[in-house]
Amino acid sequence: xxxxDKKLHDLPKLxxxxxxxxxxxxxxxxxxxSAVDGGEFLxxxxxxxxTRGNLSSHLSxxxxxxxxxxxxxxxxxIPRTLIKLTERGRDALGSxxxxxxxxxxxxAP
Amino acid sequence: xxxxxxxxxxETRRIFYNDGVIDLCVGVGLLLSSLALWLDLxxxxxxxxxxxxxxxxxxxxxxxxxxxxxxKFKKSYERRLKARFMIMVLVLSGLAMMVYLWDEGxxxxxxxxxxxxxxxxFGICIGIAFALWGYLEGITRYHFYSGLxxxxxxHKYFFSTPLPIYLLILxxxxxxxxxxxxxxxxxxxxxxxxxxx
Numbered sequence: 001x002x003x004x005d006k007k008l009h010d011l012p013k014l015x016x017x018x019x020x021x022x023x024x025x026x027x028x029x030x031x032x033x034s035a036v037d038g039g040e041f042l043x044x045x046x047x048x049x050x051t052r053g054n055l056s057s058h059l060s061x062x063x064x065x066x067x068x069x070x071x072x073x074x075x076x077x078i079p080r081t082l083i084k085l086t087e088r089g090r091d092a093l094g095s096x097x098x099x100x101x102x103x104x105x106x107x108a109p
Numbered sequence: 110x111x112x113x114x115x116x117x118x119x120e121t122r123r124i125f126y127n128d129g130v131i132d133l134c135v136g137v138g139l140l141l142s143s144l145a146l147w148l149d150l151x152x153x154x155x156x157x158x159x160x161x162x163x164x165x166x167x168x169x170x171x172x173x174x175x176x177x178x179x180x181k182f183k184k185s186y187e188r189r190l191k192a193r194f195m196i197m198v199l200v201l202s203g204l205a206m207m208v209y210l211w212d213e214g215x216x217x218x219x220x221x222x223x224x225x226x227x228x229x230x231f232g233i234c235i236g237i238a239f240a241l242w243g244y245l246e247g248i249t250r251y252h253f254y255s256g257l258x259x260x261x262x263x264h265k266y267f268f269s270t271p272l273p274i275y276l277l278i279l280x281x282x283x284x285x286x287x288x289x290x291x292x293x294x295x296x297x298x299x300x301x302x303x304x305x306x
Binding site for chain 1: 115117118120121174175177178179180181182183184187298301
């Protein structure tokens with residue numbers, strides 16, 4: 001490619017963005033999970049301020065995409081749902097951030 | 110992998126430290142130590158020594174996690190935390206042993222200042238431990254505690270006030286801070302009935 005043909009911005013890359021991650025609530029969930037080695041459902045609910053049903057539905061979508069694992073266990077007869085970010089989820093989040101950074105470089109209000 | 114913590118990681122650590130449990134444990138430990146020295150009761154000395162274990166784990170397990178939700182720190186950070194804690198315990202136990210041996214007259218040094226004020230080293234080390242922990246975790250109130258501990262030890266030697274009084278004062282300052290932080294935490298995170306999700 002000649003230098004003059006080279007694009008100075010990456011806006012078309014927005015079309016390739018991962019829409020599973022691009023949703024604000026799911027991005028928030030992945031953000032918190034990337035900061036820990038695993039967190040309970042209640043921990044995510046408190047941090048993201050999402051309702052139980054909302055969080056549950058977003059987690060299902062992330063689990064379907066293979067970005068998180070959801071383990072249900074009982075601790076002292078109380079159910080505990082432990083959510084972890086998978087390697088695939090971590091890589092996807094990394095790629096998403098890299099894509100968004102390159103897109104933002106070309107933008108100005 | 111990038112070892113610099115992200116702002117969300119730092120926020121998670123702050124949530125962990127700002128529930129006031131550590132402050133409460135330290136404060137109660139100081140109050141019990143003060144009473145133990147004052148009344149010379151073996152049981153209180155023992156209780157002061159294990160107060161951290163008696164208060165910390167049950168509070169975290171039964172009060173903090175059911176409200177906040179359980180979470181695990183990243184393995185690399187958890188390893189660092191354990192290593193730091195072990196080093197601190199070893200250094201402080203070593204110093205406590207040294208002070209004990211000094212008390213018994215089994216250690217003698219040529220320096221007359223150290224001979225008279227050797228316990229200051231212990232106080233300064235506790236102060237440095239607080240300051241270092243506060244610096245590494247970004248918790249400013251630990252710097253305040255560091256200053257308090259150092260002042261207490263220095264003051265004790267240069268103004269000849271009994272140690273139990275200083276421990277009592279420190280306990281009376283740190284315990285209410287812990288109670289206030291815990292109260293704020295309980296108001297911020299009300300109890301949640303978790304059902305199957």
